[in-house]
Amino acid sequence: MTVTRTLAERVVTGEPAAIARSLTQVERRSAGVNELLADLHRHTRGAHVLGITGPPGSGKSTLVARLTAEYRARGRTVGVIAVDPSSILTGGAILGDRIRMTELAGDPGVFIRSIATRGALGGLSRAALDAITVLDAAGKDVIVLETVGVGQAEVDVLSAAQTVAVVSVPGMGDDVQAIKAGLLEIADVHVVNKADREGAHKTVSELREMLRLAPHTANGWDVPIRQTIAATGKGVEKLAGTFDEHHEWLDRSGERELRERRNAATRIRWMAEEFVLRDLRPGRADFDAAVDAVVVRSSDPAEAARELVRALRP
């Protein structure tokens, strides 16, 4: 007798084709994707989700490739999700970077995927969160989420990471300052990449000063600044060690649970928004009737929305 396994079951056994198909469904928000994600959610095992963010040109992609190799050397399986709005514009520049990760391409313990959606940035962030669920259920030990770190939606995505690393490079001037300022409060680790460049010491001391001035979160984690040269791999082993230390600290301090709750809250809110906007749109009889009522002033937008929300049965 042939037993047909569901897509979710195949993902849970780590089958690459099933992971790839699920991620495509996540990107396209295909019919049935919510049911798939619900099934997968119950099989998530709590991978170490690592958010790596930094401006274009900071060498993030190379750093992620090196880190992946380092984790593999430590016997861990790795999933990489590259979220970059520019991939929508350039039509796959990021994927190009990935393909350069040739040494990792044939390794069944590594799954790499660029996430792009045709929708708005919010859709991209949503797809990235869901991709974490897929790779976590597939049993990856470490999931690396690579983003350019601009915009509120991306910050929301990074809140799904247990460890957030912000990458800077020497000599990028005020742009970097601006990026860092927005990300300062979510950075668990700072990485100065291309640390053989002139100005690396200056960048490190600027970061140190910034951290000194930042209001202490008083949770007992001193945000470290690590220097790397991703091109040669220098500093990457130490960086991976720092990420492990942070992961252990999360468990010890109770912070891990706080972050899981924050992440769950974000996911619930995004799902609720999706349900509401899916059911409240032109073409639905009750919505069209509400629009009529508002146009003729027998109702107002708040009252109409209130009635529609009360009647929602997603």
Add this chain to the structure above:
Amino acid sequence: MTVTRTLAERVVTGEPAAIARSLTQVERRSAGVNELLADLHRHTRGAHVLGITGPPGSGKSTLVARLTAEYRARGRTVGVIAVDPSSILTGGAILGDRIRMTELAGDPGVFIRSIATRGALGGLSRAALDAITVLDAAGKDVIVLETVGVGQAEVDVLSAAQTVAVVSVPGMGDDVQAIKAGLLEIADVHVVNKADREGAHKTVSELREMLRLAPHTANGWDVPIRQTIAATGKGVEKLAGTFDEHHEWLDRSGERELRERRNAATRIRWMAEEFVLRDLRPGRADFDAAVDAVVVRSSDPAEAARELVRALRP
């Protein structure tokens, strides 16, 4: 016997202090603002809402001042709402521009307000839509909504306008092209301001070419290109005439009703989102319980959101 009138009643009689107070409530989203807007919505009279958008430096503010004077000369009352995210950053640069509209400052038939909110861009757009409701209920004949025209939220705001004018200036190069491309499908009128500058003819012919290539909406309105020199007022009278023609065409073609419905739909959806996100947040007992369930995997984000949405009683 003293009769105490409500704030909404005072707005409806056009009292400037009541309009100002209502707009402050709209900006701050004070308690009771939804009730105020519901009252005001029933008193809106269908002002001609004019959206004027263009890049910084295109002379929008001067053009709006000239147009306002022109409408006053035609005996119409005017409300101006300036929406510009930069006003958040510069702390009132726009308001500075407004104050330069000295000839209009003492005119009770004109109400001018810059809209800024401390929240996200979405909050700003929301406040702008609500400000239209206030000024419409206050009986302004024409409401001019001035925006820099970037981002989806701003495009949503412009969808509240009956007539959308996109302002370009000669010699701004590719930036202008990029802005125009995104706004092309919502422009009812193109304005080339600073038309005495070198390159004005080139800009006009580029626009003409762009319009020729754009897929025709086939609704019978030929998008005109008008040239103005806002600094001297040249072309402004003709532009106001074009806006009037468009307004008449909206009524004749049935397009006005379509736009009113689209606008009502946007307002209802935004209100619904607000209700959902207000009630689905940490600190609410049912939300916190749902977060717990998702964290321990006895539920998943979609199921949790579904149950919470079903229970909503905004």
